[in-house]
Amino acid sequence: MSHWLKMIRTNPELVAYTEKLFQQGSHNIHEEAFGAKHKIMEQDHRYRKVYLIREGIAKCYISDENGKEFIQEFLGEGMEFGELEVFSNKLTICSVESITPLKVFSVSHDGFHQLLKTDPHFNMLILKALADKIRYKAPRHSYQHAYPIEDNILRLKKLFPELTEVIPKKDIANYIGVTTRSLNRALKELKEKSGA
């Protein structure tokens, strides 16, 4: 009933297996690194690579015409991005930006197709990863709509107390889908309640 709330998503199995392929010398897989706050992908652009996070945290978000950001996911170890465009050959829908410094694997679209076709285990891991992304998103938005901000924060803090030390307030607000002002208000009220 609450596992989905895990805020920074991971996929240990996928990163472990990719690591193994890499160590075996698969020339489809390359290493890259980015500093903090680096914009790796930009919404509505075309890319020909799939990334997989080995270390660090990134945010995946959509921004509208007014510059408002809405965060889709916080990506941790083992999470991939840029993979959706392998199948549809369309433009990216999300921007991805590193929060902490990042170490990633990168695989070209062709290399990714190659792996999917020739490696059944890899194929299954990707299917599972996609399915998990869907499963994860479903309850999140419905919950955020159905409950007031306070409840949302409470749950987040319970599962991830170090939250505010790693992720800036603005990003948390954009994740919940409210303004910073509203987030602060809710936090203050929570403090007063627990203090009294």
Next chain:
Amino acid sequence: MSHWLKMIRTNPELVAYTEKLFQQGSHNIHEEAFGAKHKIMEQDHRYRKVYLIREGIAKCYISDENGKEFIQEFLGEGMEFGELEVFSNKLTICSVESITPLKVFSVSHDGFHQLLKTDPHFNMLILKALADKIRYKAPRHSYQHAYPIEDNILRLKKLFPELTEVIPKKDIANYIGVTTRSLNRALKELKEKSGA
């Protein structure tokens, strides 16, 4: 910039190919039918089948403790449901209920695995279908948050004018993520604006 707004989702390629497999006598694939307003899957239960819609419309939704429904997708021809649990072997997160009478294909989990392993084209279609579900959901929720109800309705009506004749108001409201009252209010204001 607006294709995603298509409210009732379809996947012609997938249904065509499945139809073909069925006609060729694949014993993994079976036919089933349901009347309108029939609850086919219920949240938090376990199922061992994947369904694919040949004809009709269904809604896929999550409901919370208070009975509030939040609609994830309206499923049309070619959309599958119950497929996420093939990979994770967990309980269903969504309930699925037919809106109109439904004709579907059903495939057991084992049969589905079979097809994924032995039929590369089927495998690719499923990968694509999963990727599309993710792509579709991302902008939808961010949009609904960022813009007032009115704007959301306007877009829906523009893309799908016959909307209110096929889908009950309550479902539309649950899809947008607001109460029926708010939906009505917005509709009224729109009417007044266009009238003046």
Next chain:
DNA sequence: TAACCAGTGGGACAAATGTCCTTTTTAAAA
């Protein structure tokens, strides 16, 4: 026909959230 129910539409008020702007705090740079 009468009774009933689900779906629809809306009034009045309460609560939640956003907007705008200012102050405080923190952390980095000079």
Next chain:
DNA sequence: TTTTAAAAAGGACATTTGTCCCACTGGTTA
């Protein structure tokens, strides 16, 4: 240390949305 910029916190007010009602309609059933 001082200076500066960015992040965080919050006051005051406007707007949006929700809650709780009640009224109206059409179709079904006793």
